[in-house]
Amino acid sequence: MPHPARRVRRGPARPDGRRAHRRPRLRHRRRPPRAERPRAVNRIAPCVVYYRDRGEWARDAQNLLFLASQGKAHLFVSGSTLTDIYYLANRYVYHDKKRSLQVVNILLDSLSVAEVGFGECLLAANSKVVDYEDAVVAEAARKAKLDYIVTRNEKDFAGSEVPAISPRAYLESVLVPE
Incomplete structure (x- = not known):
């Protein structure tokens, strides 16, 4: 029997009588500093546009992600957008699970996640926003009390309580000289 001071703490007994090992506490990710700038939910387009290098939109998306990584936005x-980003990065950009997960990890280092739960999905089904996926994003933005939805397709969010703006318009609102 091991020395009592060196005994490993274990969790409560399971129904079958075996003891479950406690999982080590995971260190929380570094959260970006809370900026005194408008808070916005970033629609899928700016992230994917940056990684696919889609012309005029790529520069705005790059600047947007850079400002977020610096804590200036x-x-x-x-959450559903994050899974879409992984899928698109894996399917069309990298064709490699490990590299696609690195994209998600990089994004999580500088972006926060607006939770999507049962309530948001239910409200989205009855929303004025026509497309259900966009309605879920709009409801997540409303619940998180965000100022804007950043998207290339502003008209898709016409019925949303949270106003939709383009990445360039958001950048201009963030980069206003003080």
Whole structure:
């Protein structure tokens, strides 16, 4: 029997009588500093545009992600958007699970996640926003009390309580000289 001072702490007994080992506490990710700038949910387009280098939109998307990584903009993505980003990065950009997960990890270092739960999905089904996926993003932005939805397709969010703006318009609102 090991020395009592060196005994490993274990969790409560399971129904089958075996003891479950406690999982080590995971260190929380470094959260970006809370900027005194408008908070916005970042729609999928700016992130994917940056990684696919889609012409005129790529520069705005790059600047947007750079400002978020520097803590000068407080951006969110919805949980469902994050899975879409992984899927698109894996399917069309890298064709490699490990590199696609690195993209997600890089984004999580500088972006926050707006939670999407049962309530948001239910409200989205009855929303004035026509497309259900966009309605879920709009409801997540509303619940998180965000100022804007950053998207290339502003008209898709016409019925949203949270106003939709383009990446360039958001950048201009963040980069206003003080």
